[in-house]
Amino acid sequence: MAPYKVGYLIGSLATASINRKLAKALVRLAPRELDMTEISFKDLPLYSYDYDADFPAAAKAFKNAIAPVDAILFVTPEYNRSIPGGLKNAIDWASRPYGNNSFTRKPSAVIGTSPGAIGTAVAQQSLRSVLSFCNSPQMNAPEAYIHFTPGLIGDDGEVTAKSTENSCAISWSSFTPSLQGCFRCFHGPLEC
Numbered sequence: 270m271a272p273y274k275v276g277y278l279i280g281s282l283a284t285a286s287i288n289r290k291l292a293k294a295l296v297r298l299a300p301r302e303l304d305m306t307e308i309s310f311k312d313l314p315l316y317s318y319d320y321d322a323d324f325p326a327a328a329k330a331f332k333n334a335i336a337p338v339d340a341i342l343f344v345t346p347e348y349n350r351s352i353p354g355g356l357k358n359a360i361d362w363a364s365r366p367y368g369n370n371s372f373t374r375k376p377s378a379v380i381g382t383s384p385g386a387i388g389t390a391v392a393q394q395s396l397r398s399v400l401s402f403c404n405s406p407q408m409n410a411p412e413a414y415i416h417f418t419p420g421l422i423g424d425d426g427e428v429t430a431k432s433t434e435n436s437c438a439i440s441w442s443s444f445t446p447s448l449q450g451c452f453r454c455f456h457g458p459l460e461c
């Protein structure tokens with residue numbers, strides 16, 4: 270099967286981010302047909318529509334990185350029951366200028382990990398609402414809320430708990446069919 274290009278955004282800017290560890294685990298466990306690339310947003314300034322007439326280089330580079338990928342995976346922490354401000358800022362950049370929304374018909378999926386028991390569930394719901402408005406068709410199921418415990422995922426992305434590895438594998442097994450469904454709807458016969 271021809272590879273799908275998947276760009277992934279890690280919601281955390283922290284050097285010791287547990288969501289970066291989760292992203293590494295997901296890259297390790299990704300099916301062969303998915304070609305994974307991180308899309309960084311750490312150099313973006315704070316968005317204002319004052320920039321819409323002429324985006325700064327970092328914002329142009331960010332939108333140019335999103336354009337060629339077939340889908341976006343968000344791996345995000347929960348900050349104050351939503352997504353971190355840096356990630357929201359990145360989404361705002363990508364969604365503008367008006368009429369040039371990078372997420373239009375760009376399939377997406379959401380996952381995250383937190384030391385808290387609900388494992389980023391509220392942040393993921395908040396992100397889903399944003400992505401809906403941005404017209405990104407999302408993989409709705411399965412949901413994956415990863416409760417992080419010390420040592421669960423190593424710095425190299427090795428998962429130590431079979432149950433967590435299984436959760437990641439189950440999510441991945443639904444992702445390609447979800448992408449195929451999206452592309453059939455966008456490019457296939459009208460009855461889709």
Ligand code: FNR
Binds near residue numbers: 281384
């Ligand atoms: C948090 N944390 C947190 N955890 C959670 O489960 N729900 C929450 O609402 C919050 N809120 C929150 C706000 C802020 C500003 C910080 C810094 C942290 C804890 C958070 O899950 C923990 O720091 C994780 O390590 C964050 O993930 P990364 O950044 O390590 O990937």
